[in-house]
Amino acid sequence: MYAQMVETGVSAVRAQAEMTPEERAFQARIDADIKIEPKDPMPDAYRRTLVRQISQHAHSEIVGMLPEGNWVTRAPTLKRKAILMAKIQDEGGHGLYLYSAAETLGVSRDQLIAELHAGRAKYSSIFNYPTLSWADIGAIGWLVDGAAIMNQIPLCRCSYGPYARAMVRICKEESFHQRQGYDIMLAMAQGTAAQKAMAQDALDRWWWPSLMMFGPSDAESVHSAQSAAWKIKILSNDELRQRFVDQTVPQAEYLGLAVPDPELRWSPERGHYDFGAIDWTEFYAVIKGDGPCNRDRMAVRVQAWEDGAWVREAAMAHAERRAARQAA
Amino acid sequence: MTVERELFDYLLRLADSPLILAQRLGEWVGKAPAIEEDVALTNVGLDLLGQARLWFGHAGDVERRAGGPGRDEDQLAFLRDTREFRNLLLVEQPNGNFADTLARQFLFDRWHFLVLRALTASRDARIGEIAAKAVKEVAYHRQRSADWVIRLGDGTELSHTRMQAAIDRLWTFTGEMFAVDAVELALIDAGIAADVRALEAPWRDEVATVLGEATLAVPASTHMQGRGGRGGKQGHHGEAFGHLLAEMQFLQRAYPGARW
Ligand SMILES: [Fe+2]
Ligand SMILES: [Fe+2]
Numbered sequence: 001m002y003a004q005m006v007e008t009g010v011s012a013v014r015a016q017a018e019m020t021p022e023e024r025a026f027q028a029r030i031d032a033d034i035k036i037e038p039k040d041p042m043p044d045a046y047r048r049t050l051v052r053q054i055s056q057h058a059h060s061e062i063v064g065m066l067p068e069g070n071w072v073t074r075a076p077t078l079k080r081k082a083i084l085m086a087k088i089q090d091e092g093g094h095g096l097y098l099y100s101a102a103e104t105l106g107v108s109r110d111q112l113i114a115e116l117h118a119g120r121a122k123y124s125s126i127f128n129y130p131t132l133s134w135a136d137i138g139a140i141g142w143l144v145d146g147a148a149i150m151n152q153i154p155l156c157r158c159s160y161g162p163y164a165r166a167m168v169r170i171c172k173e174e175s176f177h178q179r180q181g182y183d184i185m186l187a188m189a190q191g192t193a194a195q196k197a198m199a200q201d202a203l204d205r206w207w208w209p210s211l212m213m214f215g216p217s218d219a220e221s222v223h224s225a226q227s228a229a230w231k232i233k234i235l236s237n238d239e240l241r242q243r244f245v246d247q248t249v250p251q252a253e254y255l256g257l258a259v260p261d262p263e264l265r266w267s268p269e270r271g272h273y274d275f276g277a278i279d280w281t282e283f284y285a286v287i288k289g290d291g292p293c294n295r296d297r298m299a300v301r302v303q304a305w306e307d308g309a310w311v312r313e314a315a316m317a318h319a320e321r322r323a324a325r326q327a328a
Numbered sequence: 329m330t331v332e333r334e335l336f337d338y339l340l341r342l343a344d345s346p347l348i349l350a351q352r353l354g355e356w357v358g359k360a361p362a363i364e365e366d367v368a369l370t371n372v373g374l375d376l377l378g379q380a381r382l383w384f385g386h387a388g389d390v391e392r393r394a395g396g397p398g399r400d401e402d403q404l405a406f407l408r409d410t411r412e413f414r415n416l417l418l419v420e421q422p423n424g425n426f427a428d429t430l431a432r433q434f435l436f437d438r439w440h441f442l443v444l445r446a447l448t449a450s451r452d453a454r455i456g457e458i459a460a461k462a463v464k465e466v467a468y469h470r471q472r473s474a475d476w477v478i479r480l481g482d483g484t485e486l487s488h489t490r491m492q493a494a495i496d497r498l499w500t501f502t503g504e505m506f507a508v509d510a511v512e513l514a515l516i517d518a519g520i521a522a523d524v525r526a527l528e529a530p531w532r533d534e535v536a537t538v539l540g541e542a543t544l545a546v547p548a549s550t551h552m553q554g555r556g557g558r559g560g561k562q563g564h565h566g567e568a569f570g571h572l573l574a575e576m577q578f579l580q581r582a583y584p585g586a587r588w
Contacts, residue, residue, distance in 0.1 A: 062363060069357035076579040076588035077402045078347075078381050081354070085374045088357055092367040099363075134579060134588070184588075192586050300359065308361025310490070311426045314483025321482065 002060035002124045002148060004215035005287065006053045008226040009045045030231050035161040038104040046230055050160055051105050052121075053232060055112045058098035059123035061091045063297050067131040068140060076134055083180050084137060090173045097169060101162040117302050125283060126213050128291030135188050135195075135202035141181015143210040143248065149174045150244050151214070154234035163232070182251065189255040196256075203252065204260045211275075212283045214241040245273050331518050332394035334511045335452070336387055337414065338521055340404070341561050343383030344415035346376035347405060349436065351576050355423055365426075368472065372433070375465040380405075382458045389454075406580035410563070410570050417553055417560040418501040420569045424494065427487065430476040431494035437470035438534050439505045439527070446522035455520065474538045481542025488543065495539065496547050503552025504559040506531070
């Protein structure tokens with residue numbers, strides 16, 4: 001998912017007895033599944049947590065355009081090129097909806113972008129891995145968008161109205177993203193030996209980072225529990241990860257590709273796939289900024305922002321001059 | 329039909345310009361001055377790519393009808409070399425800064441719209457259909473690129489300087505748009521091609537109007553590249569073009585015959 005580790009600013013979920021009357025009233029609304037809207041009263045911690053979560057999600061959409069953008073000019077057919085451009089354009093649109101949703105909470109898009117560029121805001125760890133072959137574009141659609149859907153469908157029911165509504169719009173597009181990715185993988189898995197090798201290599205490199213997208217194990221975090229109580233997190237990280245594995249393993253089998261996990265096996269008792277341990281050292285390193293592409297991704301975003309400053313200034317100057325002329 | 333060879337060549341001209349411009353616009357992904365512009369540039373690129381595909385489809389049919397191989401869109405886009413491409417020199421120019429990109433778009437869009445509008449009356453029914461669809465998309469492109477020329481021209485001192493420099497630099501590639509050769513003359517006579525000679529005056533008027541609103545000067549230079557049958561339309565391209573093709577065609581060249 002695109003918001004992997006969201007701080008809630010609490011050290012324990014508050015019990016009813018510890019709450020102020022306002023907090024109790026707020027929790028009662030949440031428990032009754034009444035949506036919270038921008039003008040409604042809300043605890044500061046809820047507001048701040050949502051800003052962090054929605055902005056992480058928005059940043060992920062925008063930074064996520066870079067690894068895929070890396071292949072737009074080299075797409076192998078005109079049809080694939082058109083599909084990839086349409087997909088990346090959707091992701092930019094998702095970023096816009098999400099920044100707008102965050103703005104309903106009293107922060108501006110420019111502030112949030114400044115936080116990202118200053119290295120103070122997170123985005124999904126998955127976008128800090130490189131796209132080395134065309135099969136990586138397939139793997140991103142299939143696995144990364146697939147994981148995003150897992151997380152985002154439940155969020156359509158989350159407690160904050162603008163976020164829930166943004167998710168509804170986004171989810172409509174995500175299933176097309178996943179299908180186009182799987183379709184790329186299918187074509188390559190059924191293609192020449194070289195194509196099949198590219199597809200397997202892509203799965204080898206993207207599998208574990210995709211599982212890390214769901215964030216740390218629930219046992220690790222008090223934040224998950226608070227977010228669950230606020231219904232801005234509907235299912236736990238581990239539940240979502242298990243669903244993802246259960247859905248994806250048969251798809252890999254259909255492709256004739258091997259999932260790079262020797263411990264992966266179907267457990268008839270659990271009715272789920274068992275899978276091996278995730279390398280959390282790698283996860284935390286990437287989250288902290290030490291993944292293969294963190295520095296490059298930020299450098300490109302910052303460069304684009306700085307290179308665009310004169311354009312934004314000119315647009316503003318023109319709009320002001322035009323408004324002044326109309327007033328005169 | 330006696331003009332099938334010319335018609336095939338002309339369809340490549342119609343296809344290659346939007347294809348190559350879409351390829352250039354694709355280089356902007358994730359790097360535009362604002363997210364809205366990123367989305368809009370991709371949107372324009374997507375329209376142009378779609379138009380190129382329609383023209384290629386028709387070109388392949390014409391080639392087959394003439395007893396040729398009837399190449400599909402990917403064979404035409406990915407397996408021709410530099411000298412076989414028929415796009416205008418203007419659209420292959422590197423992106424430069426945002427002003428360069430939008431100036432290129434503006435000069436092209438104004439021409440593109442006039443050509444497509446004329447082609448809606450083509451005696452080749454399929455050309456008329458494709459042009460009718462494309463002209464609606466380009467009506468939006470030309471509005472948007474003109475807005476940016478005005479915004480940047482009449483923005484800050486820096487943006488004004490950059491937009492003027494972009495227009496000045498690209499001006500030399502606009503002459504080719506209104507030059508006709510034997511291919512186009514044959515098709516103009518047959519009522520199939522747009523007579524671009526008749527479009528130069530309206531194009532100049534429109535461009536001068538927008539540049540005027542943008543407080544920019546119409547370049548005085550009359551030095552034009554690609555006239556006299558040695559322009560992009562005849563397969564004479566600039567040095568940057570081979571690099572563009574190398575990137576665009578990489579997978580099809582590296583893995584011949586693979587299906588993607
Ligand atoms: Fe998205
Ligand atoms: Fe997506």
